[in-house]
Amino acid sequence: MAGGVVLASAAAATTAAEEPAKRVFITPAEAQARMASDLAQWRKNLTPGVPHIAFTADSWRELRQTYAAAKGRQKEYFDSVIQRAQTLATKPAIAYRPPEEFVSPSLSLPSAKAELWQRDVGDNLTVSSMALALKDDPAIRKNIRDVVLTACEYPNWGLRSTGMHLASAHLSIGVAIAYDWHADIWSDAEKEIIRKTIRNHVGDIAAGLYGKVFWAGDYFTNHNHVSVAALGLCGLAFLDDIPEAAEWLAAATINFERAMSAANADGSTPEGFTYWSYSLGMIVRYIEGTRHVTGSEALYQKPFLQNTINYRLHGTTPGLGRLLPWGDVWTKATASTYSLFALAREYRSTEGQFLASSSPSKNMWSTLWYDPTLPATPPATLDYHATVVDLAASRTGWTPDDYLLSIKSGLNVRHHSHLDAGALALAFGDDWLLTAPGYGTGKADGTNGFWDRKGRRWTYFSTATESKSTLLIDGKNQRFDADARGTIDQFISTPAWCWTGVDLTQAYQDSNEVRRGLLHRRGDYILVLDSVRAPRPVTVEWLAQTLPAGTRFDSKTPARLSVKGKTGSLEIRSVFPSGLAFAPRKHTVKHYDLPEDRITTHTLKTTGSNVRYVTLLLPSASGEKNPVKDISVDETADGLRIRIHCAKRGGGEWTDVIDADSRIRSLTAVRTGEAAFSTAGETHP
Template sequence: MSRPDFLATHQTDPYRRNLPYPRLFFSPEDIPALRARAGAVPGLIEGLKARADGHLAGPPLDTGNLYNGMIGAMARLGDLSAAYVLTGEGRYAEGTRAALAQAFDLPKWVFPVHEPMKFDHGSANVSAAVALALDFLGDAMTEGERSGYLRRLIERTAALFRRVYAERSERWVTSKFNWRSMICGDMGLALLTALGHDPDAMEGLTYALDGVLAILDDAPPDGEWGEGVGYWGPAVGLPIRLALAMDRMTEGRLDLFQHPYLRRTGDFLMHVTGPNGRVFAFADCGHALGGQAAAMLGLLGRKAGRPDWVRLALQYPPSSLFDLACTAGLSAPEAAPDPPTARRFETYEVVTLRSGWGPKDTFAALKGGPTMVGHSHLDINGFMVTALGETLIPDLGTWPYAHFIGFFDTGNRRWSFDANATRGHNTLLVDGQGQRFAEGAAGKVVRFEPGEAFDLVVSDGTTPYAPLLTRFHRWFLFFKPGLLVVFDDVRAEQARRVEWLLHYEGEAEAAAGVDLRVVKGDAVLDALFLLPGRDEGWVASHVGRRFTYRDSNRQVIVHPENRYVAFSRMHAYPDHRFLALLSFHRRGGAGWIGEVTASDAEAVRFTLRQGAVERRVTLDLEGLRAEVES
């Protein structure tokens, strides 16, 4: 259904206003099954009750600190109302009432770091938390009480949301990234709850749906999200919450799950999640898929008929009441065919390669795409690798935010934080400098050829280094299951010093015949450079950088670290070639070795050996093709 058709159906008012509470994610009849499933998940109810009891026993909400007050209000409302649903204990309903009153004691619902904005995503997030608490309390709250709180909610945010959206007075109203869908998704929930209490709720819902649909319509057709998995959660996840509620409230007449993006985006989550559960943490992203994202993947899989999504989702136990609602009725599929082991997402040039879909298989993820994306890092041609159940070559992911000392100052200070900058990624520094955050500075995959014997990817990362470099072609040849060959063809108009950065997890150990050995658990990474030649001079710098600053969200001092090895030639040259063999094997095993047999302006030829196995490789540098002979 197109956006105009969807909005037209919305205008026919297909909403069932007389459903009993709770009604957004589940019905009163569903609660016994939710409780039974929650009780079967070790620690879920115990953890929820511990948090809820902590709220009851702790001091009142900190209304003097707006940030802490808003975060605290959402936590209290969420934990206490969910604890009531899953236990039926009246003290949690009373605690929710107290939390509602304290939330409205806050002078406003706008995060201080976003002022002077009048309506930010915090405004919508707290509104949704209030709405869900009112929904979850069901018949523990009288209609008079609920109506009173809904009137206060309408006065505080619903009317302001309508005015801001109609006047386009905040920049998020026309944004193409997470703020618009976050705000519209959460305000949609709040306005659904207000139906029957707010005569203008339908108008507000029209704006909320318009915002959600605008973002989904504009999202890449293959389902990826340019801000990474971490921001997929709020940017796509909050609309998914709204989709679930609308599906229930309209008996499927307004089914956002049929949107083409939501029928494809599960592929993105599935392919960027490694065998050990670690995700490719590009942009401001954590390292884990997380229970809520997994639960939403399961819900999407059920709606789209994708048993492979459901299979992955069920590897993560539910961690919340919402997770339980998303995964209701899901069971492990009897047969789900394995997806392809190589996948390219073309808009943001995210490529994943793997030797298989087992828990110990090797997984490599590579990143190109534009630098100018929300929450982006300067990570073009960077990569990560997980093998034998361990992440050996990581992406640093996100560091704690520091709003007041430039974490989001993309014109300068954001790049002083290593996790955001090129120095925090497995790519190049040129004369000590990283990549540019600029329009047109982007990595482009110019060759993607999955194969039985090996996968080939070539990515052109030149423009982010302009004018320092005139060429930066990075080649990846993945010989399954345990060898990733990385070849860099780097050219400049004048002599440059180029450093090849390799971040690692585990312990670096001395080992003969390799440039770096990293051991983590039973897994071993051996890094061996066949180029450049050692007779030109060779430097391996083991670097550890420790930062100290205040996390502006949690208001605590943090000490994030960046540890890597920088490999480089001793002197500056106009052109550089790096040829690295990255072997992954168990302790006691052996990595690959090799030698370069020819290297000229047009081609590089080298031999790879592991025991009795030998492969002869030719790279056509201008045609961007690889030939391999056994």
């Protein structure tokens, strides 16, 4: 972080990141034993006549008083819930439609069979249920009843035959909350219909947890977190009304204890930020919904949850509107920001409050978790290394006029991962200028090849190495075996400099050693140093993926590539070897699965058994000129000496002299009039 020195070891970057060799399933006997142990206390913690989920007797009694006294942002959240529910009440309950009716060029039949449209039905029920708790409204009451009874008639809740319980989970939670919070809506006959429906669908989730489905025992995946959150919340809601409900709650309790203990200690997940957000939202719903009964708030003491705010914060662009583009992601940053309110309240984190408050989205759960007494303050830390998932970020600040640089390392093959070791991305404000493809459309082709991590997945452009701003060796994808990875083995941060050293050897075939180093002189430039040593001559491409709409390439200055965004621009300049020229690059993989406006690719190309690149990234805020005037590179006996001459508008000139060894393992940088910055002694084996 700026103001200090942060180091991360290679050993730290590998612990807790790998999937267990063998999954350990929860058994019915374990769940029943936990139930026998804890059920009496659970019942003691409940108050007759008070909802089971999310509320104590006091908080339920005081809810309308809290709404009446709310001001500012808190009142906005409450009002938005009622307004949304009133709009929903003007529409009829959504009738069931078979998957075949949803098939389109962007949605294959296998995907349609998951029936994910039902998630909105369940989520909207929670909104309407909260609104009715805040204010009596006959139209909202009728809508809740109609939607629940209509949903109970659906022939399917998702695709249970393959364990795709996401739709079922959302519907189950919505129905459970409507049943639990508003018991007076339902006749005895209707309650029996609801109980029968929940036993059918949630019972299947429970059977899945015991080893029947793909997400059982996989404590890292969003499918586990979402499905088991529903199991636990329904177990609590129907604790007195369904015989198996107590066992459901016990099984969920065990699952989340294991999941939070196994989860990455740096607050990350291996699935990328989109699925991280999805998982976190459901994990927090489970904890906040059950804590007053089961003591699930103890999970907040786990390192994963303690570090989630930090991970999400540093994975957010300076304009706070986008997320890091690694893996299968949609980078819009509004997803599940409501969960950050609960975390900020729990940890009294003013930075978490700052990030949660930055989102324009208004979610029902924000009404329960937002603490108006907690101030919001922007963070002071500018550099960050997530040591388990193994990615790094360095920035100039937290405003739309600042930029963020990130490098991706860690394991290549995990849930929703891409072959992207060593990939770079740079955002100015909320615009990813040097970017990555994010979620491709390959999953819509109906072949399921997009999910085949043993081979076919890597024939899609969005997941392949050639769609990333990294090195491509002999035109081949990076490795996709279980050991394929990059490792950040150096990370050093000071107020002016940030250095990240990455060993990429295990990510590539046909090479003895591959390294990438990033030297960030804050506010001025990023120097990218690359080295490939191979047993025979190989062709190494330096790939740049940029925002198509803003990219400019002039054949008269072929060593330079520029891209412009709303609040800033980036020049990418090839420095060494001299005489190289960027060239547009067409894809070579079998399936191109991106819209044409997502990214455009340019490449530098060199062949040899000892290939080195020096490349300069020059960011500039709109209306400003980057201070770098010229750069020279000389080969030395030990490596390279790089001189960067800078001058700022209004006066002031200086020169940076950078000495890097040939293997990019040690570096010294000296700016005129400043003490030296050095990586000496900081390399980790």
